[in-house]
Amino acid sequence: MSSNRSSSGPPGCDVAIVGLGPVGAVLGNLLGAAGVSVAIFERDADIIPTPRAVLFDAEIMRVFQSIGLADAIEPALRPSTGMQFVDPAGNVLLLRAAADTEGSQGWRAFYNFHQPSLEGALRAGLDRYPTVSVHLRHEVFAVDESPNRVSVRVEDMASGGLRTVSARFVIGCDGARSLIRRLIGGGLSDLGMHEPWVVADFVLKHDPGLPPITTQYCDPVSPSTYVHVVGNRRRWEFKAAPGVDLRNAANPDRVWALARRWISPEHADLERAALYTFHSLIAERWRRDRLLVAGDAAHQTPPFLGQGLCAGIRDAANLAWKLIRVLQYQAPDSLLDTYGPEREAHANAFIQMAVHLGKMLTAANDSQMRALAGEVGSGAELVYPTPSLGQGIHHNGGAAGVIAPQPRFEDRRRLDDDIGYEFGLIVSSLAQVTLPAQLLELLDSLGVAVVSASGQIEEWLTSIRQTFVLLRPDRYVLAATSSVTDLQDILLPLERALGVRERSRTSSVRA
Numbered sequence: 001m002s003s004n005r006s007s008s009g010p011p012g013c014d015v016a017i018v019g020l021g022p023v024g025a026v027l028g029n030l031l032g033a034a035g036v037s038v039a040i041f042e043r044d045a046d047i048i049p050t051p052r053a054v055l056f057d058a059e060i061m062r063v064f065q066s067i068g069l070a071d072a073i074e075p076a077l078r079p080s081t082g083m084q085f086v087d088p089a090g091n092v093l094l095l096r097a098a099a100d101t102e103g104s105q106g107w108r109a110f111y112n113f114h115q116p117s118l119e120g121a122l123r124a125g126l127d128r129y130p131t132v133s134v135h136l137r138h139e140v141f142a143v144d145e146s147p148n149r150v151s152v153r154v155e156d157m158a159s160g161g162l163r164t165v166s167a168r169f170v171i172g173c174d175g176a177r178s179l180i181r182r183l184i185g186g187g188l189s190d191l192g193m194h195e196p197w198v199v200a201d202f203v204l205k206h207d208p209g210l211p212p213i214t215t216q217y218c219d220p221v222s223p224s225t226y227v228h229v230v231g232n233r234r235r236w237e238f239k240a241a242p243g244v245d246l247r248n249a250a251n252p253d254r255v256w257a258l259a260r261r262w263i264s265p266e267h268a269d270l271e272r273a274a275l276y277t278f279h280s281l282i283a284e285r286w287r288r289d290r291l292l293v294a295g296d297a298a299h300q301t302p303p304f305l306g307q308g309l310c311a312g313i314r315d316a317a318n319l320a321w322k323l324i325r326v327l328q329y330q331a332p333d334s335l336l337d338t339y340g341p342e343r344e345a346h347a348n349a350f351i352q353m354a355v356h357l358g359k360m361l362t363a364a365n366d367s368q369m370r371a372l373a374g375e376v377g378s379g380a381e382l383v384y385p386t387p388s389l390g391q392g393i394h395h396n397g398g399a400a401g402v403i404a405p406q407p408r409f410e411d412r413r414r415l416d417d418d419i420g421y422e423f424g425l426i427v428s429s430l431a432q433v434t435l436p437a438q439l440l441e442l443l444d445s446l447g448v449a450v451v452s453a454s455g456q457i458e459e460w461l462t463s464i465r466q467t468f469v470l471l472r473p474d475r476y477v478l479a480a481t482s483s484v485t486d487l488q489d490i491l492l493p494l495e496r497a498l499g500v501r502e503r504s505r506t507s508s509v510r511a
């Protein structure tokens with residue numbers, strides 16, 4: 001558990017993170033591992049004890065691998081046993097079946113988890129980094145911007161004292177009501193769904209024979225979702241019926257009445273019930289000058305795909321390396337302009353699909369449900385989106401712009417373990433190419449790790465018919481080619497966009 005390690009307050013830092021939810025914690029870990037000086041301000045005294053997210057995907061596990069926490073986190077997870085959408089008669093409309101083996105990302109495809117436990121592990125991870133300071137019960141209430149720095153004004157909520165912290169960049173990971181988003185300005189694009197749902201978490205005393213997989217009940221009268229979380233934890237989500245007094249919608253008696261179809265107090269304790277409005281919104285601006293937003297501050301999605309937190313963690317993985325390049329490699333700060341467009345297009349694809357599934361859950365009749373299922377399924381198989389990044393630091397087409405798989409080397413090591421949170425050039429060993437010395441020098445100054453393929457990694461290159469794949473630190477493919485000349489043409493302009501390794505790094509100001 002992270003603590004407030006600064007009593008007098010930081011004089012200055014490179015990055016101030018506003019909000020220590022899961023997204024702020026992942027961003028802090030990524031930046032801390034690179035030695036960036038970071039000050040994190042969180043208004044609450046402790047982790048929010050009531051879980052919201054219950055599912056994340058393998059790409060997120062890969063980010064935890066990047067910050068060296070996958071092994072610590074994995075034992076508390078439950079590999080997802082799948083998800084189905086059923087009609088009122090119990091017929092399966094869409095199914096995401098679960099494999100009980102490792103998937104293309106090098107991990108199981110989806111995991112169920114207990115959010116407060118996950119956040120505990122992420123916060124403990126921050127304690128590894130001397131350049132990261134965490135300030136709990138500190139609320140950011142204003143920022144004053146100047147061309148070179150931002151003064152962040154903070155209230156120490158324990159003492160009521162006010163202080164000012166200077167930062168080169170301020171990242172709002174401050175949730176749905178983000179102050180930083182409002183200071184950036186620009187509106188929110190509305191993707192059309194805003195629905196009140198009651199979320200209820202139960203702890204089972206014994207299992208009365210609940211469904212083995214997550215089940216979303218498409219029902220014109222009473223749409224609902226059931227999730228086998230971890231251990232004896234179970235979640236139900238019920239759409240608030242029209243006309244219900246929302247102030248009473250999450251009242252325990254009402255919740256037990258809604259859950260009666262599956263369980264009664266003899267089977268479980270009700271841990272908590274709360275009303276949430278599921279929104280579908282995306283920020284029009286993700287950056288203005290030295291202010292940026294990530295996570296729920298930048299987008300909100302109905303949880304029918306389990307992707308809100310995933311999108312936030314992808315934001316952190318996309319943004320951290322760009323900040324590191326600007327702060328440590330002298331990359332122009334225009335690199336940060338690629339963050340919003342890249343992430344907006346990607347997050348948008350998931351929100352649109354979640355809205356679509358939400359419409360299916362609440363469709364008026366069977367034929368509407370089936371038509372909606374048909375638009376996103378292949379047969380009854382629910383096909384998850386694998387969107388490309390919006391315009392930014394990648395070549396378009398083929399393997400580029402999308403998340404790379406994580407195959408294993410011949411000796412079973414995972415690809416990312418060889419590269420770390422860095423750029424990597426994977427080179428086919430079958431092609432037997434020798435890279436010219438000048439190119440190797442360029443790769444070195446750009447900070448690109450060169451990896452010789454073997455095992456499944458070589459099979460991947462063969463399947464996409466490429467000799468070289470250039471990976472970004474967030475594991476999206478920057479470019480793939482089979483020609484050394486092309487590779488040179490791809491790398492040369494990157495010198496300007498990404499900056500080069502500083503030979504003698506100037507010491508950062510520690511927060």
Ligand SMILES: Cc1cc2nc3c(=O)[nH]c(=O)nc-3n(C[C@H](O)[C@H](O)[C@H](O)COP(=O)(O)OP(=O)(O)OC[C@H]3O[C@@H](n4cnc5c(N)ncnc54)[C@H](O)[C@@H]3O)c2cc1C
Nearest residue numbers: 019021023043052053054055140175295296306308309310
């Ligand atoms: C019912 C429900 C189910 C969900 N299920 C899933 C799921 O299965 N999978 C999934 O991926 N996502 C899911 N989500 C979405 C997911 O929970 C959120 O996207 C995620 O928790 C957001 O994380 P965050 O760090 O961006 O924001 P938050 O967790 O909201 O953290 C923001 C933090 O900023 C702090 N803060 C705010 N303003 C200030 C300030 N001015 N100064 C200091 N601190 C400040 C707050 O105190 C808070 O701690 C679900 C959401 C809900 C509601």
